Amino acid sequence: MKQEIKPATGRLGVLVVGVGGAVATTMIVGTLASRKGLAKPIGSITQLATMRMENNEEKLIKDVVPLAGLNDIVFGGWDIFPDNAYEAAMYAEVLKEKDLNGVKDELEAIKPMPAAFDHNFAKRLNGTYIKNASTRWDMVEQLRQDIRDFKAANQCDRVVVLWAASTEIYVPLSDEHMSLAALEKAMKENNTEVISPSMCYAYAAIAEGAPFIVCGYAGHVGILQADECAHCRQGLQEWSDTDEDSAGADVQDPYAGCERMVLYQYFGQ
Numbered sequence: 001m002k003q004e005i006k007p008a009t010g011r012l013g014v015l016v017v018g019v020g021g022a023v024a025t026t027m028i029v030g031t032l033a034s035r036k037g038l039a040k041p042i043g044s045i046t047q048l049a050t051m052r053m054e055n056n057e058e059k060l061i062k063d064v065v066p067l068a069g070l071n072d073i074v075f076g077g078w079d080i081f082p083d084n085a086y087e088a089a090m091y092a093e094v095l096k097e098k099d100l101n102g103v104k105d106e107l108e109a110i111k112p113m114p115a116a117f118d119h120n121f122a123k124r125l126n127g128t129y130i131k132n133a134s135t136r137w138d139m140v141e142q143l144r145q146d147i148r149d150f151k152a153a154n155q156c157d158r159v160v161v162l163w164a165a166s167t168e169i170y171v172p173l174s175d176e177h178m179s180l181a182a183l184e185k186a187m188k189e190n191n192t193e194v195i196s197p198s199m200c201y202a203y204a205a206i207a208e209g210a211p212f213i214v215c216g217y218a219g220h221v222g223i224l225q226a227d228e229c230a231h232c233r234q235g236l237q238e239w240s241d242t243d244e245d246s247a248g249a250d251v252q253d254p255y256a257g258c259e260r261m262v263l264y265q266y267f268g269q
Contacts, residue, residue: 005066010157012068013150015210017201018165019077019112020088027164028075028085028110029095032103035070074154077162078146078201079112080127086110113146116197121168135190136200143204161205163214168196 016024033039034047041047046067050058061067075085083091086107089100100107116139117130133139151159176186176194183203186195205212 008066008068011072013074013156013159016077016162016164020079022092022094024164025089026094032106038102075110076150078115080115080117082129084108084111116200118197121196122166136187136195139200140204147208159210161210161212
């Protein structure tokens with residue numbers, strides 16, 4: 001069945017969980033530098049990759065699929081530290097200062113919102129810029145308001161939420177994850193044993209009509225839809241490791257993509 005795809009008009013807000021991390025700031029710098037003509041978008045599927053048509057003609061994906069232009073993207077997000085994107089990128093030391101200075105003004109304008117964070121789910125991180133939420137439901141409501149405020153302030157037609165934060169500990173499947181009603185009940189009762197902050201981000205995004213995209217196993221990307229929200233049970237991971245955020249977590253699987261390797265967002269952690 002053919003489905004009509006609407007054109008990608010207007011501004012696209014890209015809200016990143018862990019916007020001050022090494023992964024996020026590198027991606028943002030690349031996007032900003034490309035749209036200013038300071039760098040080529042090497043490795044970008046949307047900008048350089050092609051697809052073969054029925055007549056065997058090769059066309060750029062962006063010329064076939066309605067995608068937002070680089071000039072229409074607005075970055076924002078949440079982080080457990082208050083540094084703007086330029087300060088965070090300098091601290092991460094993935095890119096050199098000369099690579100950052102061309103987009104320094106744009107990076108400095110990207111300031112994180114306080115993150116939804118629970119130290120018990122990422123024990124090696126000690127966030128100082130976090131939300132004060134009385135319950136997991138309150139955490140969700142604050143995140144939903146953040147999305148609405150960002151969308152309005154930046155005049156975005158649509159928003160997408162990306163997870164680029166540190167991997168959380170494993171949360172076993174339980175009754176609270178079996179239905180949306182059970183999940184919401186657990187959030188309202190503040191059952192912190194089974195509801196991780198990442199679940200709150202996913203729920204908030206979907207509730208606001210925004211796709212929630214996570215870096216998946218073996219480098220794949222997963223997009224959560226509304227009917228899958230109740231199954232965000234494992235804190236964005238697929239294996240049972242009770243000490244996920246340990247120093248040896250990066251060797252759990254030989255096929256893990258780079259998204260899995262960068263567990264800590266700041267240099268030296």
